[in-house]
Amino acid sequence: MNEEYVLQLQHISKEYPGVQALKDVSLEVKKGEILALIGENGAGKSTLIKTCSGAVIPTSGKIIVNGKEFSSMSPQLAAENGIAIIYQEFNNVKGLSAAENLFLGNPIKNGILIDRKAMEKEAEKAFAQLNIKIDPKKLCGDLTVGYQQMVEIAKAIKQNARVLIMDEPSAPLTSAEVESMFKVCELLKSQGVSIIYISHRLDEIFRLSDRIVVLRDGEYIKTLITKDSHVDELIRLMVGRELTETYPARPDCIRHDETVLELQDVTGNGDTNISFKLHKGEVLGLGGLVGAGRTELAQMLFGAVEKTSGKIIFKGKEIHPRSPRQAIDAGIALVPEDRKRHGALLGVSVKNNINMAIYNRISKLSVINSKKELETANSYKTNLLIKTPSVNQLVRNLSGGNQQKVILGKWLAANSELIIFDEPTRGIDVGAKFEIYSLINNLVEQGKSILLISSEMEELMGMSDRIIVLAEGKMTGELKRESFDQNAIMRLASAV
Ligand SMILES: Nc1ncnc2c1ncn2[C@@H]1O[C@H](COP(=O)(O)OP(=O)(O)OP(=O)(O)O)[C@@H](O)[C@H]1O
Ligand SMILES: [Mg+2]
Incomplete structure (x- = not known):
């Protein structure tokens, strides 16, 4: 047994019909x-991480937890051995309080009665241990996504998790929530808890991790020490080729004489007096912090x-537009955030x-043109690299x-004049x-x-011809491409 490692995966393979999801992957997690x-x-x-929690049974390979060998896990075995997944x-x-969720399936009892007071007290302690403030009485459904995640983490820690696995934990969070989540991760690390952290945001990886394991096409590629590695190397290892540019060049295709969409003092859904014009062939960026009213505006359109x-x-x-159907028929598509x-x-x-x-476009008398149907699907599979x-x-x-790419394909296939991403x-x-x-x-x-x-500033600036910034449902400014500037956008985004 190797004392240093709390979790070792050895030669893990997983086959699905037609898909080899994992091929002989090995990795170790240190305390x-x-x-x-x-x-x-x-x-x-x-x-891979689902093999650790018992949600996926590997076709072959070994999982070693604190020196104990398993050919596969079950959710119960994982919990007993200190492995938790968020x-x-x-x-x-959602309908239970934070405290009740924390003790779900394992409530504190006084005799035969559930001792709510005791649970609330314990919950308070558990949250305090993570340096977070959550009212234990509050219903989980009323907590923000960030706090709901914290409840999950607190629950894992309360059950003595020694390895905490997080699959894209930052994806649904606001940037402030991401900061608190990072703090909790650092705190747990200092208490000797190990964390496996999955994310597509490489800046987070550099900020948070000690080591990085790269997978490609189900195979183990390399383990790197974070502080000795560089983002270009990571990208090359992940995609298996050199990616030189981040944003593809675009010829100027704006038709300034043709306005496709114009909003005049549009108010509703939390937004007030939004006015702007969007031209044919233009990418108009909507910047702002989470909750600024951008998704709300998209919903109205x-x-x-x-x-x-x-x-x-x-x-x-x-x-x-009174329904999405009407909007679609008029030529407007929305690729939603919560796909x-x-x-x-x-x-x-x-x-x-x-x-x-x-389907109504590629059918005649309710008979679907299946050749067209297949062609369309395959062309988006190729263009969007749907695996x-x-x-x-x-x-x-x-x-x-890849599920997200499918939805993207659906809206692109609709061939709308205006596409809201x-x-x-x-x-x-x-x-x-x-x-x-x-x-x-x-x-x-x-x-x-x-x-x-887009909440990713780089993406917004890299892709937009013009950017309008919203804060608390109001327009706070507009920037042309030549005056794009991260600080200026941030100032407008936090202006009220
Ligand atoms: N139940 C299943 N049946 C068939 N194929 C599956 C199944 N589950 C996963 N796969 C396939 O296994 C491969 C690995 O999927 P996995 O979800 O592990 O990818 P991932 O690295 O988490 O990707 P992402 O970053 O998109 O979340 C994919 O090709 C996927 O289609
Ligand atoms: Mg995944």
């Missing part, structure tokens, strides 16, 4: 270290929520999902990032990001117009 696990969408990260979809019960006043003029005519909830049908094939918005053996695969069986590259790996940017460029070159909502 009290933060080990980052990185790789492109579909590289096998989630599958999934993206939290397991908490897409007919998901009605405006209360003001005018929306689309292609020269005032429109009143899990508003996007893909998980139990349906990649092909059906991609064609979902255009799956076939477009007949169920979306459920795709990796998280809400955080289009969240959860998407570096290589595929470039493909998505290229696709956005193609769209504007074809004369489409884009509204781009």
Whole structure:
């Protein structure tokens, strides 16, 4: 037994019909270290860590926890051996309090009665241990996503987790919440807890991790010491080729004489008096902090929520989108931020999902043109690098990032005049990001117009022709490409 390692994975393979998700992967986790696990969408990260929690049974290989050998885990074995996973979809019960969630399945009892007071007291202690302030009485459903995640972490620690595995924990968080989550990670590390941290955001990896394991196509590629490694090397190892530019060059394709969308004092859904013009062939960025009202604006344009006043003029005519169907028929598409909830049908094939918005267009007398259907699906599979053996695969069986690409494909197939992208590259790996940017460029070159909502400042500045900044539902400024500046945007974003 090697004393240094709390968890060792040896020669782990996992096969699914038609997919070798993992091929002979080995790695070790040291006590009290933060080990980052990185790789492109579909590289096998989630599958690998699920073998540790018992959610996936490896086809072959060994899992060694504190010197004890297992050929596979079960959720119970994992818990007994101090392994906990924080999934993206939290397991908490929204209708129960933070304290009740913490003691879920294992309540403190006084005789035969559940001792709520004692649980609340213990919960308070557990939260204090992580330096976080959560009212134990508050319902989990009323907590922010960041706090819900903290409850999950507190629960894992209360159950004596010695290895905490986090699969893209920062994805749903605001930047302030990410900071608190980092603090909790550092604190746990100082207490000797080991963390496996999965993320597509390389800046986080550099900030937080001690070592980095790179996976590619289900294979182990390399382990690096974070402080001795460089971002270019990581990217090269992940994608297996040199990626020189981050943002593909785009010829100027703005048709300044043609306004596609005009908002005049649009108010509603938390936004007030929003006015701007979007030209044909233009990418207009919407900047601002989380909660600034950008998604709310997108919802109004897409007919998901009605405006209360003001005018929306689309292609020269005032429109009143009252449902997404109306918006789609008018030529407006929205690629939503929360793609899990508003996007893909998980139990349906990649092909059906991609064609979902255009079935009425590719059918005659209710008969689907199946050649066209297959062509469309395959062309997006290729263009968006959707990793799956076939477009007949169920979306459920795709990796998280690849599910997102399917939804992107669905909206691109709809061939709308105006496409609203809400955080289009969240959860998407570096290589595929470039493909998505290229696709956005193609769209504007074809004369489409884009509204781009992004919290990634670099992306917003790299892709937009112009940026409008929102703060608390109001427009606080507009910047032209030549005056893009991170500080200026931040100032406008926090201006009230
Ligand atoms: N139940 C399943 N059936 C078939 N294939 C699967 C199943 N689960 C995962 N896969 C495949 O295994 C591969 C690895 O997927 P995994 O979810 O581990 O990737 P990942 O590295 O976590 O990617 P992402 O960054 O997109 O989350 C993918 O090709 C995926 O399609
Ligand atoms: Mg994953």
